Amino acid sequence: MGSWPEVGALTPFFLGTFFLAVYLLTGSSDLLHNGDTDLRYQTTQALVEHHRLWIDRPMWTDLRMHRGNGGHLYAFYGPGQVLLMVPLYVLGKAFAHHLSLPYDITTLYACRSLDLFLGALLAVVFYLFARSAGYTERISTVLTLIFGLATVSWPDAQSALEQTQVDLCLLVSVYAAWRYVLGDFARRRWLAAASAAAGAGLLTRYDFALYLPIILALPLAWRWRRQAGSGLLADVFVYVAGLVPWVLAVAAWNDARFGDPLDTGLREKTLGEPFLAGLAGLLVSPGKGLIWYLPLVLVLPWVVPRFYARCRPLCLLSASLVVVPVLFYSNLVYWHGDPAWGPRYLYTAVPYLILPLGELLGRWRTAGMGLRTAFLALLVVSAGLQLAAVSVTQWRFWYRLQAMEEHTRQPFRWGAPYYHYYWTPRQSPILIQIDDVYQIARLTFLGDTKYRFTTRPTAYTVQRHPSNPADKYPINNFAYWWVDPRHPLLGLRTRLGIAALLLAAALASLAAALSCAWLARKPPGESVVHARLITAGSRAL
Template sequence: MTRPAPRPLPWLVATFLGLYGLFAGGHLYTGDAATVQATARSVLSGQGFAIDFDRAYGGAYGPDGKFYGQYGLGAVLSGLVPAAAGELLAGLLPGGPESTRLLRQLPAALWNIPFAAAAVGLVFACAGLLGMRPTTALAVACSAGVGTMLWPYAARDFTEPQVACFLLLAYHELLRLERSGREGCAVSAGAALGWALLTKVYVVVLAPLFVFEAWRRGGGRPLRTAVLFSTPLGVAAAAIAWYNLHRFGSPFVTGYASQVQNTHIPFWIGAFGLLLSAGKSVFLYNPPLLAAATGAPAFHRRAAGDSRFIWLLAAVHVAFFSIQQNWDGDWAWGPRYLLPAIPFTMLAAGALLESGARTLLWRLTLAAGLAVQFLGLAVDPNDWVRYLEAHKRELGDYLPGYPTKRYVPLHQHHWNPDLSPLRGHWFLLRSTLYPASAGSFVLHSSAEEWNDEKGHVLLPLVDLGPAGKHAGSLDFWFASLPRLMEPGQAAAPLSAMGIGCLALVCLGLPRLARSWRLLARAEATADAEART
């Protein structure tokens, strides 16, 4: 009797659900998420999309005099679930003000975790549809899950993991369309891309690429397939137009600050920043991409059409965000706007692994990726920016007065290696774990000041002093447990979450390892039979 082949996908997703939950912060990080949650609560209470003005919220006043958030309709609709869950938790477990605030925020703070874990599963599924061996697909998926920015952003409240998940789902359905010829796959692919567009409107620049892929993979009826794909996409576009019209009186006004929206910078500034700068280079924050880039030629020989699609998708991301004033997506870890493209490009690493030529490179870059992502997880990225902001006098005008100056992206922590968040997070982590030996943060090169009046001015070497209040606690939910164990606080939900996540990892990891061993054995047997 033949033993059925192992199916690692469910355990892969379960393991990453648990892993991401274990290392989550358990709190909101940004005004973006606070704005989305305020809008979702307003919708749930029957008051529509308008919210009370708060300086922390991003948005604008509409023609009706009401304040509206600037974030996508998809983010708001998706946010209804954690908003309702947060209100339910706060009602079931009454406590002090801090406890109530934490309980209301907790579901929203964890909301990206299922999307990020699903993205890992989709990388595995897409690699399989591209003809990679199951063990290779597992290796690529795990590399994307722990070696890239997907891990830190699973624990943050930005919407990029959701966009990545839906873009991958659209691509997965297009791969199924090509292999099965089922027209329903074109509709589901268009629906997935449409939801990504509802979540972040920049996805519109990717739409032509996906529509072309639907046409190319449509077999004998390419035009019909492209129309089927585009129909749900058109519905999403109409919904966005209605949403904008309802809030701001025009289908083309999103509410983003006028100093950022439609305000562009020279392409070379953003492109250099996203690709090569000391503070935002996509390769520094995602070392396994070096393995993917090395495997790109072999991947192209194997699947030329998919290779062109993946690298074009990455190039469109870089080109679009390079000219945006807020290309850096700052108060965040690494080049967050590129995150949705990263799992796609990791697929090229599979060709490198299957060639067997440079598996050492993959191991080294994966180890480096683990270290980099741990730095991003253990320290709140906001703490490093606040530390630098507290030393404006020593650094000069490193943070221009947003949004009054055009070249907001020319912050020193993007360009000066001394001020890179990679070094900064290491300093704050040491200051938290070993405060007595961490010492001061000293610049080893001249700081560079930029402002509208003086241009570039070199500053002398300076000692910025110890971390002080900007360190002191790891940015993990379990670091808050001692404080939350006090009377009137909310330790129970976090403890239950931690137990559940640990159970998922303990159940999933051994089964995932067993699947790997069985698959590797089956592949070795097949190779031996092929040679005879």
């Protein structure tokens, strides 16, 4: 093997190919999983096919659609995911044309794969972030595998919602800002990169504005505490100037739809949830509590003090990136983000909750047996939860929830004000999802037809559900695209062959990544210099 620069540089590459292969292998066949993604796909379709932003026949005609210029209907979303779907839509059309595949299904699959690529890239950036936090090659590699396979990042990438794109933009921005201060403010291009990534996040979701001051606060606080204020105004100028093009792009997007640069099209009430109710729901409720969907956070009390002592500025920054969204979304009517796996609005915080776990990995041999056992148990549980989440569409949970509530005092109704399963343990999506995997396995491998759902789960009412979920979603099969019986692409043998190749690529990439991580050696003095930089920052803050 080569020296450290050659071998070590390959680790993030192989981690990226590993996660891309895994995420593509477990890609979902639920093409209509979420109405938000459906409407963004239709906007992409209108842009490519007709060079317009309005949708002629939207799949959904609720408050997510609003009449704008020309009296046409426009979706109220930002342009971020819509624009990134464009090349995938064009690629899907090309595949459909040359392979004689149905255009609608092929372009849907292609566009929905966006977050699979972004999710793999997110894992790579997390690895680089862990390295910049002072963790070794080996610890950073293991930590990245935990992040990509044992956290909600995996099912979130499969959902095709825009959250993975937001998470990526934020992590890139934070990583760039952190590299800027680690370099002792010598390379302002890192700050420009942080600004550009933050602008891309704002282009994707308007509430990304929450994070803009936090990112800038890191270099400003570092300068102030170290009494290096001579470049403070220049930092502010570079950061703000980098945001301006993105803000103008958002304004142009709004003006093109609604004739007003400040009109996003949002008409529904967003704020107003009682704060304590939303806070408890996000953190501890059986239906949406973060501690149940990401049980690894239970280890944090044993690792955060050491992380704080070793790297105080990064610890404070991470804490801010966790606390701020929790406080904001606790007051949101749609705090739950349903339909979705877990509290998806808090997923931006996941990298910063997982990063301190590297402290335990770094002192693994000296850590207590009880702590190591608890960590491994929580790791296995968390990974199992995420695997269950990607194995069966969550619409099977919604089908069963509707059936469970049909003959109660509060029959099921769609809409944020009407969901009430969050504090009923037996209606926990986690418990039902695990049972769904068991049921689908029985149905698939043993032919146990009592687990096949075909009838309507509720009486017909437009307010509660206008159609039967069993007719729209693959609730009676495993959710992987290569076993999709509803709208299969290519023949079964071809699909299974592609799946086998992806599995082989994942295993080969994993072996290569681990080999590079374990064989790599740091250049002399690198760890000393890096430790001094972090220590200096810790003393400054």
